[in-house]
Amino acid sequence: MGYxxxxxxxxxxxxxxxxxxxxxxxxxxxxxxLIALKGAGESVSGFNSLILRNPSxxxxxxxxxxxxNFWKNFYNSVFxxxxxxxxxxxxxxxxxxxxxxxxxxxNKTLFYFCVATMLxxxxxxxxxxxxxxxxxxxxxxxxxxxxxRMATAIGIFYMxxxxxxxxxxxxxxxxxxxxxxFKIYTSIVMPIIKPALASWGILTVIAxxxxxxxxxxxxxxxxxxxxxxxxxxxxxxxxxxxxxPVTMAGTALATLPVIVIFIVLQAFMKDGLTLGAVKG
Numbered sequence: 277m278g279y280x281x282x283x284x285x286x287x288x289x290x291x292x293x294x295x296x297x298x299x300x301x302x303x304x305x306x307x308x309x310l311i312a313l314k315g316a317g318e319s320v321s322g323f324n325s326l327i328l329r330n331p332s333x334x335x336x337x338x339x340x341x342x343x344x345n346f347w348k349n350f351y352n353s354v355f356x357x358x359x360x361x362x363x364x365x366x367x368x369x370x371x372x373x374x375x376x377x378x379x380x381x382x383n384k385t386l387f388y389f390c391v392a393t394m395l396x397x398x399x400x401x402x403x404x405x406x407x408x409x410x411x412x413x414x415x416x417x418x419x420x421x422x423x424x425r426m427a428t429a430i431g432i433f434y435m436x437x438x439x440x441x442x443x444x445x446x447x448x449x450x451x452x453x454x455x456x457x458f459k460i461y462t463s464i465v466m467p468i469i470k471p472a473l474a475s476w477g478i479l480t481v482i483a484x485x486x487x488x489x490x491x492x493x494x495x496x497x498x499x500x501x502x503x504x505x506x507x508x509x510x511x512x513x514x515x516x517x518x519x520x521p522v523t524m525a526g527t528a529l530a531t532l533p534v535i536v537i538f539i540v541l542q543a544f545m546k547d548g549l550t551l552g553a554v555k556g
Contacts, residue, residue, distance in 0.1 A: 335525040367427035372435025
């Protein structure tokens with residue numbers, strides 16, 4: 277067997293393996309979409325759930341009937357995801373810039389303390405956080421999902437590691453030319469770290485969009501629910517009978533925006549993950 281033949285055989289095996297992995301990875305999404313299109317009375321369990329006999333969009337209509345505030349809940353998710361992502365990108369990158377490029381007393385100690393907080397499960401602080409939000413009169417407000425997480429330890433760590441690679445000479449040259457610190461941050465550092473911002477942005481979008489724990493704690497009225505919380509209420513909407521096709525239809529709609537954003541930003545995300553937080 278010649279070298280070219282062996283090479284072709286290896287390529288075929290690798291591509292076959294990758295196709296199998298993709299199929300397994302996509303299977304839950306495909307299964308969800310199939311169940312979402314099933315008509316009344318069709319099986320939603322076992323191998324029969326993979327057979328689509330009478331595809332129908334009736335589950336979407338039923339979804340809007342069971343969730344009259346669906347679009348309001350969708351807006352709530354968009355609101356908290358957008359402002360949560362924007363504030364996280366700004367404050368995490370700003371803090372990362374300070375830790376990476378400024379030498380002040382306690383720099384490393386404060387940074388290590390910040391990183392150490394990643395070892396604490398978020399659920400541990402749920403009660404103190406609830407009391408703080410209640411004191412600020414933000415219970416049942418969408419801002420309660422944005423303000424407490426404007427900056428996170430993992431975000432600061434990620435940005436700091438990436439900004440460490442920004443040459444100090446560029447920053448010093450900007451200072452000599454008369455740029456103040458915030459101008460250096462916005463005009464020099466931010467353009468350089470675009471891949472890191474894009475990758476951290478998509479990770480934050482996914483996390484905020486899929487967030488369930490904090491909205492369930494802070495939000496009390498159904499019209500204030502985010503989409504994820506509203507969808508989880510569907511199994512209780514028809515008594516003992518769980519409307520799985522309707523639930524899957526809502527889940528499919530909730531999944532679509534994240535998939536679109538990921539596809540658009542995946543190239544930046546790849547660059548940011550491979551070039552960024554592995555140095556420093």
